[in-house]
Amino acid sequence: MNQLLYSKLSSLFKVEPSLATSIGKIQLDKPMMLASGILGISLDVFNRLYRSGAGAVVTKSLSTEPWEGYPNPTIFSVKGGGWINAVGLSNPGATNFAKMIESNQTVPIVVSLVGSIPEDFEFMIKQFENCKVTAYELNLSCPHVAKVGLEVGDDPELVRKIVTTSKNSTDVPIIAKVGLGTTHYLNTVSTAIDSGIDAITAINTVRAMAIDVETQRPILSNKFGGLSGTPIKPIALRCVYEISSKYDIPIIGCGGVSTWEDAVEFFLAGASAIQLGSAIGDNWIDVFGEINNGILEYMKRKNYSSIKDMVGLAKKS
Amino acid sequence: MNQLLYSKLSSLFKVEPSLATSIGKIQLDKPMMLASGILGISLDVFNRLYRSGAGAVVTKSLSTEPWEGYPNPTIFSVKGGGWINAVGLSNPGATNFAKMIESNQTVPIVVSLVGSIPEDFEFMIKQFENCKVTAYELNLSCPHVAKVGLEVGDDPELVRKIVTTSKNSTDVPIIAKVGLGTTHYLNTVSTAIDSGIDAITAINTVRAMAIDVETQRPILSNKFGGLSGTPIKPIALRCVYEISSKYDIPIIGCGGVSTWEDAVEFFLAGASAIQLGSAIGDNWIDVFGEINNGILEYMKRKNYSSIKDMVGLAKKS
Amino acid sequence: MQRNHNHTTIVTIEKVIDETPTVRTLVFSDDLMSNVLPGQFAMVWIPGINELPMSVMISNEPGKAAFTVRKHGPASTGLFNIKEGQQIGIRGPYGNSFDLKKGKLLLVGGGTGLVPMMRLLSFVKPTDDVTVLIGAKSKDEVFFEDFANSMLEKNPHKVLVSTDDGSYGEKGFVTDLVEKLVNESHYDGVYVCGPEIMMYKTVQSAHSRGMFVQASLERMMKCGVGICGSCCVGEDLVCRDGTVFDGEHLSSNKEFGHFYRNKAGILEKY
Amino acid sequence: MQRNHNHTTIVTIEKVIDETPTVRTLVFSDDLMSNVLPGQFAMVWIPGINELPMSVMISNEPGKAAFTVRKHGPASTGLFNIKEGQQIGIRGPYGNSFDLKKGKLLLVGGGTGLVPMMRLLSFVKPTDDVTVLIGAKSKDEVFFEDFANSMLEKNPHKVLVSTDDGSYGEKGFVTDLVEKLVNESHYDGVYVCGPEIMMYKTVQSAHSRGMFVQASLERMMKCGVGICGSCCVGEDLVCRDGTVFDGEHLSSNKEFGHFYRNKAGILEKY
Numbered sequence A, B: 001m002n003q004l005l006y007s008k009l010s011s012l013f014k015v016e017p018s019l020a021t022s023i024g025k026i027q028l029d030k031p032m033m034l035a036s037g038i039l040g041i042s043l044d045v046f047n048r049l050y051r052s053g054a055g056a057v058v059t060k061s062l063s064t065e066p067w068e069g070y071p072n073p074t075i076f077s078v079k080g081g082g083w084i085n086a087v088g089l090s091n092p093g094a095t096n097f098a099k100m101i102e103s104n105q106t107v108p109i110v111v112s113l114v115g116s117i118p119e120d121f122e123f124m125i126k127q128f129e130n131c132k133v134t135a136y137e138l139n140l141s142c143p144h145v146a147k148v149g150l151e152v153g154d155d156p157e158l159v160r161k162i163v164t165t166s167k168n169s170t171d172v173p174i175i176a177k178v179g180l181g182t183t184h185y186l187n188t189v190s191t192a193i194d195s196g197i198d199a200i201t202a203i204n205t206v207r208a209m210a211i212d213v214e215t216q217r218p219i220l221s222n223k224f225g226g227l228s229g230t231p232i233k234p235i236a237l238r239c240v241y242e243i244s245s246k247y248d249i250p251i252i253g254c255g256g257v258s259t260w261e262d263a264v265e266f267f268l269a270g271a272s273a274i275q276l277g278s279a280i281g282d283n284w285i286d287v288f289g290e291i292n293n294g295i296l297e298y299m300k301r302k303n304y305s306s307i308k309d310m311v312g313l314a315k316k317s
Numbered sequence C, D: 001m002q003r004n005h006n007h008t009t010i011v012t013i014e015k016v017i018d019e020t021p022t023v024r025t026l027v028f029s030d031d032l033m034s035n036v037l038p039g040q041f042a043m044v045w046i047p048g049i050n051e052l053p054m055s056v057m058i059s060n061e062p063g064k065a066a067f068t069v070r071k072h073g074p075a076s077t078g079l080f081n082i083k084e085g086q087q088i089g090i091r092g093p094y095g096n097s098f099d100l101k102k103g104k105l106l107l108v109g110g111g112t113g114l115v116p117m118m119r120l121l122s123f124v125k126p127t128d129d130v131t132v133l134i135g136a137k138s139k140d141e142v143f144f145e146d147f148a149n150s151m152l153e154k155n156p157h158k159v160l161v162s163t164d165d166g167s168y169g170e171k172g173f174v175t176d177l178v179e180k181l182v183n184e185s186h187y188d189g190v191y192v193c194g195p196e197i198m199m200y201k202t203v204q205s206a207h208s209r210g211m212f213v214q215a216s217l218e219r220m221m222k223c224g225v226g227i228c229g230s231c232c233v234g235e236d237l238v239c240r241d242g243t244v245f246d247g248e249h250l251s252s253n254k255e256f257g258h259f260y261r262n263k264a265g266i267l268e269k270y
């Protein structure tokens, strides 16, 4: 339909835009999701985030066994904005966690998983048999923990096996989360797609560090950590655009989103939904509601009735 | 010598710290250098920067032929700080440029070169036979121009040939500038070292993009560009630390330096000198003098007599 | 430029005060920290060792602040062992603060839980009638008794100590003393910080009698800014929603007084 | 939050005014741009086409600003063709501004170089005696004559036009007129913006007679903020040190009036 005619019609019928979105088979009422590792260890908190406007929450990345993570300092606030974290994937383990969320019927929960071998993922998915899980997200991209995350994502054969095994273990949609590692992340994306992945989350934190000039030491106990927040937004946006230009796969954009403009940029680049984490450190949980409102206003102004009306538009120019 | 005794002695003798530094065979009076591509097309400007406190200036990356670069917009100011540029390596070409700097006797000039094949570099180095060149810097890491930069840096065989050919073409020290590409930058570093490189500059800009939500287009004419400035500092610092932890090679740190604290962080991580570019956009050319002063104050406070006293200190902890 | 409270600032310890054989107060200069509100805390980096949440202790001298630390595990022992002239990193202040009522006030502190109570004392009006309860295991673990008395010089006040073993002050748990006091008379505000069980009982005693009561909670903290999730109690994040919560709110929280999360985030019983 | 002038802001063109067949003025609302100083410029993004430096033109209406563009190559033609209701991106203002003297003033503008002169006129005192020279190739390229007259209503003033072909006003190059005027009488300030050769001659005429003269230079611009280097003239960066330079300074610059740099940065003769 002609754009002008459409906008006239829609102003006549006053189409109220809807924030609902779909990431392949995954249907969400709202497009903003809580990113993995952020506030994600208790069902009560998930419920609170959902009430605040998150369309789904991603859990901390869970492992087969509980992990304590690294000693403090695990988080550093960067002068130029953003955070460097080396929490070290501390988590209660898949089995404990599954019990914690068994009672959930309300909140769309995406379970993030981290492991070294295909069997890890098979085992963990099994733990959630009795839980309502919206999707699994395979963390192939943590930049600061040995043997898992990027060390897995950078190995194409392992990615193939992990995705295949995970897909065979459940009918629930499976997302692969990629990031900047030591090989090209687009290869990981391509391998994951070939192995049947349902969607891609891009990106994870970017490996980084901070040194204190007075005491002359790296600040994080692990020395290296992952950079998140505003500094990585332009990098994440480029990844989403690159993936959506090259592959036909639903994408969840992640990295430095803190305003509705940021969110819209990711939609325009090709993302169907968005995860955020660091922005909560600045604007607290209200950030979900604020961004939802901003997106709604934008959609009204541009006469869009649904999120998908704007997904990928920047690729047309 | 015992640290306490030393500090007592030095306060007795009032050792005035020196900003001089050496990057392997390259000797500089001051450790702050102008990064490639920044203001770097005229000898008059080089002289001005030198007077303002730059220990050396790196030229724009030169190619065998003049390049116009990309159409505007070529630079975008990121909301969260920093810039995305896709200047597209516009430059007058090595031959024209060599003529421009022939008369120079004062300013330590590092000539940055970009090309696709070893012969390009051989040809260009020849053009500078009659010039006083402090070093050559091979740009193996521009993230937004096809066939050169990262597309070269990501190909180990090509890196080997380019470094070997360049080394055979001159006795002037040769630096390789690396960045985050589609392969592991540490492999490029390792190949360059094996091929006889004299020093490493880390890092170049990081591939990124920006989309305007009103007009729904990528802003840069080239769509993709390179992120520089404060957002990439924690990433650059980690690269310097990783290189200096793994290899015994002089390093020039580059990426997001805008204060003396940033500079000192890079020294502590293992850099012997530092390049900056984006900070000029915020603090103008005075930034060199301001950082030099800050470093001097710090050295006095910590009782260091020379830059090398602090290079790599953060690795001890 | 104003300091962003999230950025780590390095300060030098200027004075170390031994409070008990296992508790020390470390004094440093920092304008921001000298002006925090009672209940607020800092994340304290002990270089090369760890980073810990610490309530910010007041100092008599303007522009100065302090931490009062009990030597416990490796991290707090690292802080405990910091000598004068050594440097630590601080960020914050974080968290909300106590809502100080007027009139008859009851402040209950156990161990280093006394720290926010001391700062709270610096805000009371001369007309307030203040009772401070100090709970300790035994005589040599009692500290801040004199400090509390000196801060309340101009007030109608009482500073009472109870020790579990009776080696000093009243014998028994401080919560028994609380129960007795709130039974005898009405308090316009009850404030407590200390071991969770002590806070739980105090809140129960006061809240069940309709008194306004607030507790400053402690949980495992990593970020201090509300992103890591390690400090959650039910749906509350202690670092951001707290540390101070009303008795009213706490009585509907199923984890308070019963569960905490360990470093892996697993719920464990107190 | 105050707008960071480096961040691209999208504005909608509200009015398009045809000044000549090849020159148009595009009016838009923007507080920041409505208040720029004479000599300052903006980087103007024509989405999908290019980004160009443009002097900021004044508007009669408060809160509004404008660009006056001559259709030339593809980029300026893209801007020229923008219709009412369409959007462009702007960043800035960038650059320094004219140092306006009091007394007898001479303003010399050629083509769109008149834009900073029009804004300069909005700052003259009613007591200033102002002469404006407008240079053009021929009659139908003359614009802003009425605008200049209307802005100077309250001043002792003259607005003189010269055309190369004599089809309007005096015949000849505007620089001949400048030479004549500065020869006849002393000006307290001479201001010029237009083709470089016109600026060069004007600066020579005035500076050689010891008059205070300033020119607003044009060079290829990419960043506008002093990092890309494309706008250098000798050791000066036009976007940051300029666009306005004193005659004194310019007479020692070896490139001014003789060389400019093309898109590859190669020096070319004018």
Ligand SMILES: Cc1cc2nc3c(=O)[nH]c(=O)nc-3n(C[C@H](O)[C@H](O)[C@H](O)COP(=O)(O)OP(=O)(O)OC[C@H]3O[C@@H](n4cnc5c(N)ncnc54)[C@H](O)[C@@H]3O)c2cc1C
Binding pocket: A072, C041, C051, C052, C053, C054, C055, C056, C067, C068, C069, C070, C071, C072, C073, C074, C075, C076, C077, C112, C113, C115, C217, C218, C219, C220, C221, C222, C243
């Ligand atoms: C808001 C707040 C204020 C505090 N104020 C003070 C104070 O003023 N003085 C004082 O001595 N202590 C204070 N603490 C407690 C302190 O942070 C440590 O928990 C305690 O010192 C024991 O640490 P440790 O690592 O030495 O002991 P460990 O033996 O390593 O650990 C013992 C237990 O301490 C707790 N713990 C360890 N690390 C942390 C951490 N990062 N965050 C929270 N709890 C942790 C855990 O429950 C752990 O199981 C406060 C805690 C919080 C949350």
Ligand SMILES: Cc1cc2nc3c(=O)[nH]c(=O)nc-3n(C[C@H](O)[C@H](O)[C@H](O)COP(=O)(O)OP(=O)(O)OC[C@H]3O[C@@H](n4cnc5c(N)ncnc54)[C@H](O)[C@@H]3O)c2cc1C
Binding pocket: B072, D041, D051, D052, D053, D054, D055, D056, D067, D068, D069, D070, D071, D072, D073, D074, D075, D076, D077, D112, D113, D115, D217, D218, D219, D220, D221, D222, D243
């Ligand atoms: C500070 C400043 C203020 C200006 N103000 C105005 C104004 O108010 N109105 C107006 O019409 N023009 C103005 N210009 C000139 C304008 O920016 C363009 O140069 C001109 O419009 C021709 O552009 P084009 O790309 O269409 O021409 P093209 O045919 O593409 O180029 C012709 C020539 O224009 C110059 N040019 C092209 N792009 C740029 C650029 N990005 N920066 C500088 N020069 C360039 C080059 O010398 C080029 O060789 C100003 C220039 C500067 C530097």
Ligand SMILES: Cc1cc2nc3c(=O)[nH]c(=O)nc-3n(C[C@H](O)[C@H](O)[C@H](O)COP(=O)(O)O)c2cc1C
Binding pocket: A035, A036, A037, A038, A060, A061, A075, A083, A085, A087, A089, A112, A139, A142, A177, A203, A204, A205, A227, A228, A229, A230, A232, A254, A255, A256, A257, A275, A276, A277, A278, A279, C227, C228
């Ligand atoms: C404290 C913290 C913990 C994180 N933990 C995880 C994790 O367990 N698994 C994971 O896939 N990503 C983890 N991340 C990365 C985030 O999910 C997200 O990809 C990244 O922070 C970028 O988004 P942001 O800029 O909105 O924070 C963590 C990030 C932070 C800041």
Ligand SMILES: Cc1cc2nc3c(=O)[nH]c(=O)nc-3n(C[C@H](O)[C@H](O)[C@H](O)COP(=O)(O)O)c2cc1C
Binding pocket: B035, B036, B037, B038, B060, B061, B075, B083, B085, B087, B089, B112, B139, B142, B177, B203, B204, B205, B227, B228, B229, B230, B232, B254, B255, B256, B257, B275, B276, B277, B278, B279, D227, D228
């Ligand atoms: C406008 C601009 C142009 C650049 N051109 C080049 C170039 O030609 N060659 C090169 O090696 N790096 C180039 N760079 C990268 C810088 O040299 C530097 O590596 C990068 O900007 C990071 O440093 P900074 O954060 O201090 O700017 C350019 C950067 C900018 C901003």
Ligand code: FES
Binding pocket: C220, C221, C222, C223, C224, C225, C226, C227, C228, C229, C230, C231, C232, C237, C238, C239, C240
């Ligand atoms: S300490 Fe991280 S959320 Fe509270």
Ligand code: FES
Binding pocket: D220, D221, D222, D223, D224, D225, D226, D227, D228, D229, D230, D231, D232, D237, D238, D239, D240
């Ligand atoms: S336009 Fe880039 S330095 Fe002036």
